[in-house]
Amino acid sequence: MMNVLTHTSFAVTPTEHSLRLADGTELFYRAWIPTARTSKALIIFHRGHEHSGRLEDVVRDLQLRDVAVFAWDARGHGRSSGQRGYAPSFGHLAKDADAFVRHISETYGMRLEDMVVLGHSVGAVMVAAWVHDYAPPVRAMVLVTPALRVKLYVPLARTALRLMRWLVRGKPLYVSSYVKGRLLTHDPEEARRYDTDPLISRRMAVTVLLGLQDTATRLIADAGAIRTSTLVLAGDADWVVSLRAERRFFERLGSDEKRMRVFKGMYHDILHEKDRHIVLDEIRNFVDNAFAGDEPAPGYLQATYTHDEYERLSSPLPSWSPKRFWFAAQRLFLKTYGRLSDGIRLGWRMGFDSGSSLDYIYENRARGSLLLGRLIDRIYLNNPAWVGIRQRKANIEKLLRDAIERIRSKGAAVRILDVAAGQGRYVLETLASLADRNFTAVLRDYTDANVEAGRTLAAPYGLPGITFEKADAFNPESYTSLDPPPNIVIVSGLFELFSDNALVRQCLKGIASVMEEGGYLIYTGQPWHPQLEMIARVLTNHQGKPWVMRRRTQGELDELVREAGFEKVMTEVGGRGIFTVSIAQKRSF
Numbered sequence: 281m282m283n284v285l286t287h288t289s290f291a292v293t294p295t296e297h298s299l300r301l302a303d304g305t306e307l308f309y310r311a312w313i314p315t316a317r318t319s320k321a322l323i324i325f326h327r328g329h330e331h332s333g334r335l336e337d338v339v340r341d342l343q344l345r346d347v348a349v350f351a352w353d354a355r356g357h358g359r360s361s362g363q364r365g366y367a368p369s370f371g372h373l374a375k376d377a378d379a380f381v382r383h384i385s386e387t388y389g390m391r392l393e394d395m396v397v398l399g400h401s402v403g404a405v406m407v408a409a410w411v412h413d414y415a416p417p418v419r420a421m422v423l424v425t426p427a428l429r430v431k432l433y434v435p436l437a438r439t440a441l442r443l444m445r446w447l448v449r450g451k452p453l454y455v456s457s458y459v460k461g462r463l464l465t466h467d468p469e470e471a472r473r474y475d476t477d478p479l480i481s482r483r484m485a486v487t488v489l490l491g492l493q494d495t496a497t498r499l500i501a502d503a504g505a506i507r508t509s510t511l512v513l514a515g516d517a518d519w520v521v522s523l524r525a526e527r528r529f530f531e532r533l534g535s536d537e538k539r540m541r542v543f544k545g546m547y548h549d550i551l552h553e554k555d556r557h558i559v560l561d562e563i564r565n566f567v568d569n570a571f572a573g574d575e576p577a578p579g580y581l582q583a584t585y586t587h588d589e590y591e592r593l594s595s596p597l598p599s600w601s602p603k604r605f606w607f608a609a610q611r612l613f614l615k616t617y618g619r620l621s622d623g624i625r626l627g628w629r630m631g632f633d634s635g636s637s638l639d640y641i642y643e644n645r646a647r648g649s650l651l652l653g654r655l656i657d658r659i660y661l662n663n664p665a666w667v668g669i670r671q672r673k674a675n676i677e678k679l680l681r682d683a684i685e686r687i688r689s690k691g692a693a694v695r696i697l698d699v700a701a702g703q704g705r706y707v708l709e710t711l712a713s714l715a716d717r718n719f720t721a722v723l724r725d726y727t728d729a730n731v732e733a734g735r736t737l738a739a740p741y742g743l744p745g746i747t748f749e750k751a752d753a754f755n756p757e758s759y760t761s762l763d764p765p766p767n768i769v770i771v772s773g774l775f776e777l778f779s780d781n782a783l784v785r786q787c788l789k790g791i792a793s794v795m796e797e798g799g800y801l802i803y804t805g806q807p808w809h810p811q812l813e814m815i816a817r818v819l820t821n822h823q824g825k826p827w828v829m830r831r832r833t834q835g836e837l838d839e840l841v842r843e844a845g846f847e848k849v850m851t852e853v854g855g856r857g858i859f860t861v862s863i864a865q866k867r868s869f
Contacts, residue, residue: 292349294336299383301355307380308332308359309352312339313388316346320571321388321395323381324351327549328402328427329365329457331358331479338551341560344567350384354403358479365483366452370491371853374409381416382850396567398422400551401521402492408529409495411508413807413853413860415580415834420509420537420570422563425518425548428496429525430489433458438493441486453486463519464549467556474549498857500525502808503532504585505833510538511566513559515546534585539566580835581781581843590779590830593816607817614818620653623660631822632815633777635702635730639737641666642673642705664856665811671854672804675861676772677710679852683768683800683863684714690798694719697766699753699787700774701725703734707770712741722762724751727822754783759790767799772861776806777821779830781840788844797868801846805837805860834860 292312299307310332322344324335332351339349355376356362367373385392395418399407404426411421432438444453461471474480510533514526523542530540541562543550550559597604618624623640630636646658660666680696687694698707701723711721723746725731734748751758753774769791775784791801809815809831821827832840837860838848846864853860 292339294339299380301376301379305355305376306361307352307355307376309350309380310336311388312349314346314348318346318348319390319394320347321384321390322347322349322567323384323395323397324349325377325397325399325403325407326351326354326357327400328484329357329459329481330400333358333479334474334477335551338560341557342564342567344564347567347571348388348390352380356485357481363452363485365454365481365488366485367488370406370409370488370495371855371857373406373488374413374495375853377406377410378414378416378851381410381418392416392418394419394571396420396422396570398424398563399426400424401427401548405492405496405499408499408506409857412499412502412506413834413857414851415838418508420511420566422511422513422566424513424559424563425515425521425550426496426512426526426529427492427521428500428529429522430492431520431522438490441490445486445490454483455486455489456483459520459548464547465552466545466547466554467552470549470552474552494856496525498808498810500529500532503529504534505807505835507534507536507579507583507833507835509570510535511563512538512540513550513562514540514542515548515550515553516542517545518548520548534583536579580833580839583833583836586831586833586836587779589812590828593813593828594779594826597817603813603817607814610814611818617652618656618660620649621657621660622647622653623657627819630729631824631827632819633773633827634822635725635727636733638669638773639703639705639733641669644670663811665809665815665858668855668858672772672859672861673706675852675854675859676706676770676802676804679802679850679861679863680707680710680768680770681714683802684719686800687767688716692767694768695764695766696721696768696770697762697791698723698770698772699751699791700771701734701748702730702773703737704748705737706772708738708741708743708746711743711746717743717745720745720747722747722749722766724749724753724758726750726752753790754786756786756790756793759794762794765794765796765799767796768802769795769799770802772802772804775803775837776829776831779828784840785844788840788846792845792866795866797866799866800849801841801864801866803837803841803862803864805834805862806831806858807834807837807860808857810856810858834862838862 294310294312297309331353335351353360356364356366397407397418404423407421461474465471512530514523546553614624626640627637644661646654648654648657684694704723731748731750738746816826816828819827841864845867847867848862848864851860851862
């Protein structure tokens with residue numbers, strides 16, 4: 281039954297809908313759409329354990345008369361399908377959010393540029409992760425008591441949970457919430473409503489709780505990458521999350537427009553506190569101001585956040601720095617005992633960023649001298665970055681198949697170009713898996729060694745449409761020889777090797793100049809890396825120089841791609857947010 285929410289002259293009737301995700305999960309959501317047509321949207325993501333029905337009074341009291349409001353029940357919550365309180369990982373929730381917002385945009389004809397997103401508690405961390413990792417061009421975000429550090433009152437609780445997860449692999453583990461309504465709000469009626477709500481899930485999967493912790497740690501460390509206008513709201517008597525972590529995140533935020541307000545004496549659920557009207561007033565004013573201004577101009581290319589980081593990592597450490605001795609000790613180990621590992625030995629010989637090393641990582645088969653060498657190699661291959669690389673490969677293959685289907689749906693022949701393929705394993709394996717072999721693919725690389733190794737690797741696949749050739753991806757003239765022009769182009773693992781955006785622009789301009797209208801660009805990014813300094817101080821690249829990577833935020837990458845004449849369709853985020861793979865379509869002019 282529909283509930284009509286009234287507040288003075290304001291009346292909204294929520295409608296109920298559902299969305300089926302790619303994995304079959306049914307997401308339930310509510311929509312409050314004004315009678316008069318509007319292009320503005322507010323998307324709300326509820327607190328952990330809760331559901332969108334808990335937000336009906338919030339929507340009513342916000343009184344956003346000319347704004348359409350949407351709120352979901354996250355997977356495993358409320359009226360959405362899935363095991364209660366479960367998600368395969370915290371990253372799945374951010375991916376669900378991306379699918380949900382794109383669904384709203386496509387279904388209701390609303391641009392992301394005309395949206396504001398609001399998240400509460402766990403939902404706030406999910407919103408921040410989505411904005412950081414996917415770089416949607418939304419107007420602004422509101423983070424209400426973000427759960428950037430959950431207070432667990434049992435000593436060593438997280439360590440114990442990680443150990444349990446490792447011991448009981450493959451089986452979902454859960455923890456039950458200690459939080460009662462009286463710890464969330466001073467309002468006894470609201471506390472009673474929370475305690476008696478049958479749709480509230482009291483448990484949370486350990487994968488989600490630990491993923492929340494890891495994601496929040498990453499967001500605090502890399503908050504400078506976020507440029508979206510942000511409002512952070514917190515209560516100074518919060519029993520559930522750390523105010524200190526919220527402040528640290530806010531201070532590091534890279535947004536030009538940011539505001540934080542801490543409400544004295546309020547608990548965690550400030551949306552249902554006794555004096556919640558002052559919280560809602562703050563949100564309403566922020567949302568109104570976000571929509572009142574002109575469409576925000578892109579600001580990622582003007583930011584120097586990651587470029588400054590690259591310059592710092594390119595400079596030697598002071599001779600007295602403790603880090604200098606620590607990294608020297610790591611280098612000594614990897615150059616001595618580390619050489620027992622085939623992968624590490626290959627990295628020292630060819631470069632840890634080389635196509636040969638990358639192909640070794642893809643194979644993921646531990647090899648080395650003696651049992652110790654194989655053990656070191658397995659530890660090496662299980663490094664989070666290399667796990668992320670393999671996930672990146674899977675995501676490239678997924679988006680490549682998607683692009684092929686899109687091209688074939690138009691009745692066109694598939695023509696692929698990879699501008700820096702290395703040995704091209706991800707392209708070869710994808711094409712070999714297709715029943716229809718009606719395609720051509722030109723796989724290029726800058727080095728003769730990779731071109732020859734690629735030809736050798738391709739031979740057993742028996743794919744006559746594959747061509748390997750040497751070419752410089754940054755040379756505009758190298759694209760003029762492509763006839764017929766490609767309609768799918770791949771750029772993988774290339775841009776982070778170069779600090780200068782001029783080179784990136786040169787490459788993208790060359791691709792755009794040859795690609796036919798409506799074609800697809802698949803490009804990878806590295807918006808985050810937990811071991812960036814270790815890699816720069818310890819490992820070497822294919823030129824024998826320190827391997828200093830120039831990571832770019834997803835927003836910066838997307839803006840460079842948009843500048844070249846492409847419009848992003850979607851992004852896949854892998855592992856711990858280290859690598860992304862995106863697909864964009866060449867715009868018509």
